[in-house]
Amino acid sequence: MQLIDADVSNALLGFDKLVPALRHAFQANITVPLRHTHTIECDDRKGITLIMPAWDNKKYLGLKTVNIFSANHELDLPGLHSTYLLYDGRTGKPLAHVDGDAVTSRRTAAASALAGGYLAKKDASSLFVLGTGRVASFLPDAYSVVRPIKDVYVWNRRPEGAERLVQELNEKGYNAHVVSTVEEGVAQADIISCATLSEAPLVHGEWLKPGQHLDLIGSFAPHMIETDAQCFARAAVFVDTDEAAKKAGDLLQAIEAGTLTVEAIQATLFDLCKGEHAGRTSDDQITVFKSVGNALEDLTAAILVYEGSQQTA
Structure with missing residues (x-):
């Protein structure tokens, strides 16, 4: 499985490419089940975990986890941390771990712009x-x-x-x-x-x-x-x-x-x-x-990163 770090992920998610890619995704046939939401309490600190799967019915399956801890500013930490795993949707084979924070933050901004x-x-x-x-x-x-x-x-x-x-x-x-x-x-x-x-x-x-x-x-x-x-x-x-x-x-x-x-x-x-x-x-x-x-946004961004990394390898 390929590990794609934040620098590479950010570099491959230019908004000139990501915004039109999201437009296409919202027009396409992508399956997005309801996300799982869980409240987390650990050592008196509280947060929310989201589990967000999606697949494009052709080639890719993706799974994102997001942890949101709104009090993290007290520790000088971001309030949100994510991971993203991309799989071959036809076999389930793991393809890449894409930087989840890059995927989440950039697709969110791109969706607003869209x-x-x-x-x-x-x-x-x-x-x-x-x-x-x-x-x-x-x-x-x-x-x-x-x-x-x-x-x-x-x-x-x-x-x-x-x-x-x-x-x-x-x-x-x-x-x-x-x-x-x-x-x-x-x-x-x-x-x-x-x-x-x-x-x-x-x-x-x-x-x-x-x-x-x-x-x-x-x-x-x-x-x-x-x-x-x-x-x-x-x-x-x-x-x-x-x-x-x-x-x-x-x-x-x-x-x-x-x-x-x-x-x-x-x-x-x-x-x-x-x-x-x-x-x-x-x-x-x-x-x-x-x-x-929406998880289709994450899947779209992760595919952009993965396919872009294959072209530059």
């Missing part, structure tokens, strides 16, 4: 990023594949993290700035992208302006939340999969508050990629995309 290509205004050039973890750090490059991103605003609970990411982005050529409050960042951006492990509202609906696109990445469980319920009251709401409305805290609290119904959700990312829904319908529309992740 949705943004349908939901953000065509001329959207400013991006507000909440969070400074692996996923957050990739969002400007991912969105730049689908929109002309120039200005980037960054907020983080720990200002030093925002300052570090802004420096990196400026070195890449973005016009990046630290903002001291979430409200300040929302006021300046065409696209607002939340990539945190928050369990309390960060973005408030009263701050949203016509034409903005709100991208919600972090909340994948009922107790996790990045917005208040009013964010959905005036918005056209989209999800990556139907599973989102059953488990994402942002959606569940909005449904409970009466600012959203399941029936009012416009479409999934499958619908958008297959051309079954047009996405944004006007420049004044407020759009919201809520993702919880």
Whole structure:
């Protein structure tokens, strides 16, 4: 079995290749069973483990495990760790261990950008990023594949993290700035992208302006939340999969508050990629995309890495 480290995995997952690959995957026939979710408690520390299989019915089978420990910032560790195993789908033979953190963080950012290509205004050039973890750090490059991103605003609970990411982005050529409050960042951006492990509202609906696109990445469980319920009251709401409305805290609290119904959700990312829904319908529309992740994204990224490594071997 081939071992493919983080450097190689990241190098082979350029967003110019990954975003269109994901678009194709959402149009394809890939089997994705419901993920297994387990609550972990060890030495008084709590976390969540996800087990996510997928296979493409042609050649590949993949299995990802994800461990999410939201208190890891106290230990100066990432909140998320992943592993990914790729197999021959016809025989079950192990093919590669691909760096799971690279797969997870890059496919997550790429999926948000893919949705943004349908939901953000065509001329959207400013991006507000909440969070400074692996996923957050990739969002400007991912969105730049689908929109002309120039200005980037960054907020983080720990200002030093925002300052570090802004420096990196400026070195890449973005016009990046630290903002001291979430409200300040929302006021300046065409696209607002939340990539945190928050369990309390960060973005408030009263701050949203016509034409903005709100991208919600972090909340994948009922107790996790990045917005208040009013964010959905005036918005056209989209999800990556139907599973989102059953488990994402942002959606569940909005449904409970009466600012959203399941029936009012416009479409999934499958619908958008297959051309079954047009996405944004006007420049004044407020759009919201809520993702919880899908194993087909991981499988797609892992295949890109594996096949790319074979070509360069």
